[in-house]
Structures are given as C-alpha cells and as structure tokens.
Amino acid sequence: MSTATDFEVRACAVGLSLRSSDGVLKLEGYASTFDAYDYGPFREQIAPGAFRNALASAPDVVLNMNHGRAGSGLPLARTGSGRLRLAEDANGLLVSADLDPDDADCALLASKLRSGALSAMSFAFKDAIDSWSPDGTLRTIRSLSLDGGDVSVVANPANPATSVALRSRARALAPHSRPTAGAVGPDSLQLAQEQLILLRAGRAGR
Numbered sequence: 001m002s003t004a005t006d007f008e009v010r011a012c013a014v015g016l017s018l019r020s021s022d023g024v025l026k027l028e029g030y031a032s033t034f035d036a037y038d039y040g041p042f043r044e045q046i047a048p049g050a051f052r053n054a055l056a057s058a059p060d061v062v063l064n065m066n067h068g069r070a071g072s073g074l075p076l077a078r079t080g081s082g083r084l085r086l087a088e089d090a091n092g093l094l095v096s097a098d099l100d101p102d103d104a105d106c107a108l109l110a111s112k113l114r115s116g117a118l119s120a121m122s123f124a125f126k127d128a129i130d131s132w133s134p135d136g137t138l139r140t141i142r143s144l145s146l147d148g149g150d151v152s153v154v155a156n157p158a159n160p161a162t163s164v165a166l167r168s169r170a171r172a173l174a175p176h177s178r179p180t181a182g183a184v185g186p187d188s189l190q191l192a193q194e195q196l197i198l199l200r201a202g203r204a205g206r
Helices: 050-055 104-115 163-173 186-204
Strands: 008-012 014-021 024-033 037-039 042-046 062-065 084-088 092-099 120-132 138-145 150-154
Touching: 008 024, 014 104, 014 120, 024 104, 024 120, 024 150, 050 084, 050 138, 062 104, 092 104, 104 150
Parallel strands: 042 138, 062 150
Antiparallel strands: 008 120, 014 024, 024 092, 037 042, 084 092, 120 138, 120 150
C-alpha cells in the first residue's frame, strides 16, 4: 500500500480555467508541462511520453484541492467515474474535469479560482525512473506512475517534497572513491553541500 512518502509532488501555474456549461463546471489546466523548471539546487523536466505511458495502465487518480494524503484535500472528481480525464498532449499533462456545481466543495473551488486565491495545479507521482546530466544540474524524469496519486488545484506552485529527488541527485554525483582525508576541492565541497541539504530534508520530514 502506498503512503504519502512514496509520492513526489510538482506544481504548474499554466492554463488553469473554469467555466460553466450545461449546468456543469468545466475545469481545465495543465498539472505539468515538459518545460524544464528550477527545483531546489537543480533543474528538472518530464520527458515527453512519460505521461502517455503512465496513463496507458488506466491509473486511479483523483482531483483534489491542495492534495489529500494528509487529510486536508477535498476530492472533487475521479478518473474511475469518468468525471476526471487526463491526457498527454504536446505541452504536458492536460487535466479536464466535470464538476457538480451543487457540490459544496466544487462551489468552494469555483469561488477560490474566481477570486484568484487558487491559481495553479499540481500532481503527485511515484516510481520515477530518471537520468541526470553529466554535471548533475538537470534531472530528466523518463517514467513515472500516477496510480493512487492525484492532480490538485493549489494556492502556490511551490513544492515541499524534495527528499526523493535530492537522494537521487546525491547518488548521481557520488564519486567511486572517497576523497583524501582533509582534502578540500570542488567535488568535496559539492558533496558536503549535498549531505547538508539531505540532512535538512530528513529533519524536515520527521
């Protein structure tokens, strides 16, 4: 069974819209794009095809406000019911949902969107398979799973979940042998910085 710590979370502030049609609220937006973005001490991007492959298995995904695994999310739609639809297009992970305006949570979402209090989308994924640029500054996620995750409308496109990516980057940068004791150079300074970041991330997650 998956837990909250299995998931990485990313946000995107692109193309979020809500309109009313035939008594239904139509939500559309991108939970992610293929553009590279800054993520802590490095940059990251999702490779085209990663979402298409993830969606081929018909994953169970819900639409939330501010995610749901900490008990604070409000589930608004689900892929299993057909009211939430996810697709990969040329830009990224496109989200479209049919929301019930009589649902108090959906009405709340509509109010927050119209006021600008909510302005971005985010998605949760797990089981990422990635690769790194030779200098360790760019992580490319080539495969991932959306099953059991969610897409969410969020207040800020900020991402508090850093530990998985940081551990992966530290492994990519780790040398095959230890530096000479007492030696101080670019590699040892970089590794020390990585270890400090990881230590802080571990403490924050407790």
